[in-house]
Amino acid sequence: MECVGGKMKIIKKGDIIQSARYFVNGLFEKGFIDGLVGTVLYNNNSYITFFTDKKFVDTFNPFFPSFQVSTAQEIKRITKTKKSERKFGVILRPCELNAFVELVKFKQIEKENILVIGIDCFGAYDNKRLKDIKEPFSKFIEDIKNDNEEDLRRTCSTCLNPVPNINADIVLGYLGLDGDGVILIPQSEAGNEIIKSFEGEDGKEEKREEVIKKIIERRRKKWEEVKERTIKEVHGIDNLLNFFKDCITCHNCKDLCPICFCKECFWESPVFEYKPENFFLWGEKKGGTKMPLDTIFFHVGRLTHMSHSCVGCGLCEDACPRDIELQRLFYAVGEKTREIFSYQPGRDYNEPPPLTTFKEEELRELG
Amino acid sequence: MNEKFEPKILGFFCNWCTSAAADLAGTSRIQYPANIRPIRVWCSGTVDPAYIIKGLLEGADAVVIGGCHPGDCHYINGNYKTRRRVKIIKTIFKTLGLGDERIFLKWISASEGVKFAKTMNDITEEIRKLGPNELGKKWNV
Numbered sequence: 265m266e267c268v269g270g271k272m273k274i275i276k277k278g279d280i281i282q283s284a285r286y287f288v289n290g291l292f293e294k295g296f297i298d299g300l301v302g303t304v305l306y307n308n309n310s311y312i313t314f315f316t317d318k319k320f321v322d323t324f325n326p327f328f329p330s331f332q333v334s335t336a337q338e339i340k341r342i343t344k345t346k347k348s349e350r351k352f353g354v355i356l357r358p359c360e361l362n363a364f365v366e367l368v369k370f371k372q373i374e375k376e377n378i379l380v381i382g383i384d385c386f387g388a389y390d391n392k393r394l395k396d397i398k399e400p401f402s403k404f405i406e407d408i409k410n411d412n413e414e415d416l417r418r419t420c421s422t423c424l425n426p427v428p429n430i431n432a433d434i435v436l437g438y439l440g441l442d443g444d445g446v447i448l449i450p451q452s453e454a455g456n457e458i459i460k461s462f463e464g465e466d467g468k469e470e471k472r473e474e475v476i477k478k479i480i481e482r483r484r485k486k487w488e489e490v491k492e493r494t495i496k497e498v499h500g501i502d503n504l505l506n507f508f509k510d511c512i513t514c515h516n517c518k519d520l521c522p523i524c525f526c527k528e529c530f531w532e533s534p535v536f537e538y539k540p541e542n543f544f545l546w547g548e549k550k551g552g553t554k555m556p557l558d559t560i561f562f563h564v565g566r567l568t569h570m571s572h573s574c575v576g577c578g579l580c581e582d583a584c585p586r587d588i589e590l591q592r593l594f595y596a597v598g599e600k601t602r603e604i605f606s607y608q609p610g611r612d613y614n615e616p617p618p619l620t621t622f623k624e625e626e627l628r629e630l631g
Numbered sequence: 632m633n634e635k636f637e638p639k640i641l642g643f644f645c646n647w648c649t650s651a652a653a654d655l656a657g658t659s660r661i662q663y664p665a666n667i668r669p670i671r672v673w674c675s676g677t678v679d680p681a682y683i684i685k686g687l688l689e690g691a692d693a694v695v696i697g698g699c700h701p702g703d704c705h706y707i708n709g710n711y712k713t714r715r716r717v718k719i720i721k722t723i724f725k726t727l728g729l730g731d732e733r734i735f736l737k738w739i740s741a742s743e744g745v746k747f748a749k750t751m752n753d754i755t756e757e758i759r760k761l762g763p764n765e766l767g768k769k770w771n772v
Contacts, residue, residue, distance in 0.1 A: 499728040501766055530681060546770070549690060554771035561681075561688055561772070567723050568680040568716070600726050601719050618719070622711035624701060627718050631701075631738045 270456030272467030276445035280405070280438045281325055283446040287436065287462065289321045291353060296458055297379055299352035301335060301342070303328050308400075312338055314352075326355045327438065329404040331388035331417065334522035334579055336363035340372045347374035354378055356432070357385040358425040359577040362610025363522035365431050366573045369617055372525045379454070382428025384437040386479070387413065387420030391582060405443045411482070419578025419591045422487040426479050429610050434458060439479075440472030447472065491596045498593060501560075507593065508563060510586035513556040517580035517590050523570045523609075530569075531562055563593075571598035572618050573609045638692035638758040642669040642751075643678045647705040648740045649697030655744030663748040664755040667695070674698070675736075676709025680720045683734060687724075690767025693733040693758045695751075700738040710738070733764060 277286040291297045299316040303326055310328045312335055313320060339354055356364055361382045367373045386408045389400060393415050397403055407413070413421045428435050433455035437447040447467045450456035498507045515531060518524050536558065546553040571594060578591035602608065604627075605618040644650040650671045656663055668691075672678060675698030683694045696717060698710040717736045724731035735754055739747050766772060 495726060499726075501729060501769060501772065504727055504729070505769070505771060530679075550768060550770040552770050559772070561684055564684050564723060564727070564729070565681050568684070568720050571723070572719065597723060597726050600722050604718055604722060605715075618715060619712070622708060622715055624711065627714050630714050630718060630721075630736050 270450035270459060272450070272469070273448045273459050273462060273464035274441065274445050274467045275448065275462060275464045278445075280327065280441070280443055280446055281401075284326055284436060285321050285324055287446065287448065288324055288353075289318065290462060291379070291458070292318050292321070294458075294461055296351065297353040298350045300355070301339060301352065302326050302355035303330075314338075314342065325401065326383050326436065327385075327401075327404070329386075329388045329400055329416075330391070330394055331357070331420075331577075331579070331582070332391070333520065334363050334577055335360045336367055336373070337520075337522040339364065339378070340367055340525065343374040343378070344372065347376045349377065351377045351379060353381055355381050355383055355436070356428070357383060358428045359385075359423070359575045360522070361428050361432060362425070362575040363577065365429070365610040365613055366523055366575065366617070367525060368613055369615075369620075370525055375613075379434075379458075380432045382432030382435045382451070384427050384435070384439045385420075385423075386426060386439070387416035387423065389415050390417050408439075409442065411478070417578060417582070418589065419576065419581065422483055422490050422592075423576065424480055424483055424487060425576075427476055431610065431613060437472070440475040490592050491599070494592045494596045504560060508559050508588065511559045511563070511588060512586060513559050513562055514585060515562070516583040516585065518566060520579040520583035521570065522577065522579070523573045523575065524566070531565070567594065567597055567601075572601040572605065572607055574598035575609050636759060636763060638666050638755060638763070639690070640667050640693045640695060640751075640754060640758060641686045641691040642667045642695045642697060643672050643675065643682065644669055644695075644697040645675045645699060645705075645710075646671055646673050648699035648703065649675075649737070649747065651741035652697075652739045652743050652747035655741065656748045659744050661744055661748040663751040666755045666758075667751050674704065674706050674709040675713040676704070676706060678713060678716070680716050683717075683720055687730065687733060687764060688766050688769075688772045690764055691733075692761075692764045692767070693735060693754060695735040695737060695754060697737050697739050697747075700740055703740065729766065730764060732761065733758065 275283045275287055277283045301314050302324055303310050304313045304320050304323045305325055310330045335356055368375050430451055433452040435449035448459045450459050498504045574594050576595040580590040607618050653669055675696050678696050686694045698713055704710040721731040721734050737750050
C-alpha cells in the first residue's frame with residue numbers, strides 16, 4: 265500500500281471492532297478530532313452519524329456491512345456553506361473516498377480540518393437480504409475469512425476497490441489480519457503523526473497484499489464478464505428501452521448519486537413542464553408518446569453529465585424502486601468515457617474533472 | 632438509398648463564426664441544402680449535450696455543432712470544451728448503439744461561406760445515404 269515513508273501499525277485490543285473503537289477513542293482523547301462521521305448501531309440498525317460525544321464510540325462500527333447512502337454526500341452537507349473551524353474525522357469506504365475526492369474537486373466539500381480515514385471494505389450486504397441475517401457482523405467476519413461473496417450487494421461482488429485509494433490521511437484496515445485487530449496505514453504526513461502516537465506492532469504487508477490481490481483478481485473476472493454482458497444487453501434503442509422498461513423516472517438514482525451535486529438540477533427544471541400542444545405534436549410526429557416522459561433522455565443525459573466521475577458505488581441501483589441494475593450500465597459506459605481522458609475518479613485531488621478542463625492538442629479527429 | 636428521403640438536420644451554430652459563415656453563404660448566393668435547421672447560439676460551448684440528445688430522440692436525422700476554429704473562440708476557450716462534450720456524447724451514443732455517426736462537430740469561421748455550404752452539402756448527402764433516424768419513429772423513448 266502507498267505510504268508516505270511512515271510505518272504501518274497493527275492495533276490489537278480485542279477483535280476488529282474493539283480495536284477500531286480503541287483507535288477512534290484515542291483520536292478523541294489525544295485531541296486529533298472534535299467530531300467524527302461514522303457508522304453507529306442502534307437496535308442492530310446502522311446509521312451514519314456525526315458525533316462529538318464519546319459515548320457513541322461504544323456502538324461505533326465502521327465495518328458494518330450495510331450501505332444506505334454515501335458518507336461523501338453527507339459530508340457535503342456539513343461543509344457546504346463554509347469550512348469547519350473545528351477538526352473532525354470522517355470514515356469512508358473506498359468508493360466513498362473516491363466520491364469524496366470528486367466532491368472536493370467540484371468544490372462541494374471543504375477539506376480543510378477534515379481528517380480522512382479510509383477503511384478496507386470487503387463489501388456490504390444486499391439491503392433486502394440484510395433483514396434476514398441474524399448476526400450480520402459475525403457472519404460478515406466469517407464471510408471475509410471464507411471469501412464468501414454470496415450475500416454481498418451485486419455491486420460489491422464486482423468491486424475492484426476493496427482498499428482505499430491513496431487519498432486518505434489514515435487507512436483503517438482489516439484485510440489479511442484474520443479478524444484479529446486492525447492495521448493503521450499512513451497516507452499523509454498528518455496521518456503519519458497520528459499513527460506514531462499509538463502503541464502497536466509494526467504492520468507487515470505480505471499477507472495483506474496477498475489477500476487484497478486475491479479479492480481483486482476474483483472480482484475483475486466477474487466484472488469483465490458483467491461489463492461485456494451489459495454493453496451487449498443495452499446496445500441499440502430497443503435493447504436500451506427494454507433495460508429501462510420498468511423505469512418510472514422517479515430520479516431516485518440521481519438523488520442518491522454522490523457525484524450528482526448540482527443545486528439546480530436540469531432534470532428537475534421547468535424544461536420538463538410541457539404544454540398540451542407538445543403532446544399533440546408528439547402525436548403528429550410519432551402517433552403518440554409513452555408516459556412518464558423522457559426516460560431514455562434522462563438516463564443518457566445523466567451519463568453525459570457524470571459517467572466519467574462515476575465511482576461505481578451502486579447506490580443508484582439500491583435506490584431504484586424497480587430494481588433496475590443501473591450500476592453495471594453506468595459504470596460500464598463510464599469506463600468508455602473515462603478512457604477518453606485517461607481519467608480515474610478519486611485518483612488525485614489535483615486532477616481536474618474532464619469537463620472542467622481541456623487541452624489544445626487533443627481529439628483532433630473531431631476537428 | 633431513398634429518393635424521397637429529405638433529412639432534417641439540426642444545426643447549432645455559434646454567433647461569431649459559423650452563423651456568420653451561413654450569412655456569408657447566403658449573401659454570396661452560395662446554395663446550401665434547406666435540410667439544415669440552423670439555430671444561432673452565442674458559443675458552441677453553450678450547446679448542452681441535452682440539446683443533442685433531445686434533438687436525436689425527437690427524430691432529427693443529424694445534429695451539427697458549428698464553432699470557431701480552435702484558438703479562435705470569441706470566449707477564449709468555449710470550443711475546446713465543446714469538443715470534449717461532443718467526444719463524450721459520441722462515445723456514449725456509440726456504446727449504446729444510438730447512432731453516434733449522426734453527431735457532427737465542424738469548425739467554420741466567419742469568412743468561410745464556401746466551406747459552410749460545402750460542409751452542409753456533404754453532411755446532408757452522408758445522412759441521405761445513412762437513411763432516416765430510427766429514433767424518430769419511437770413513440771416510447
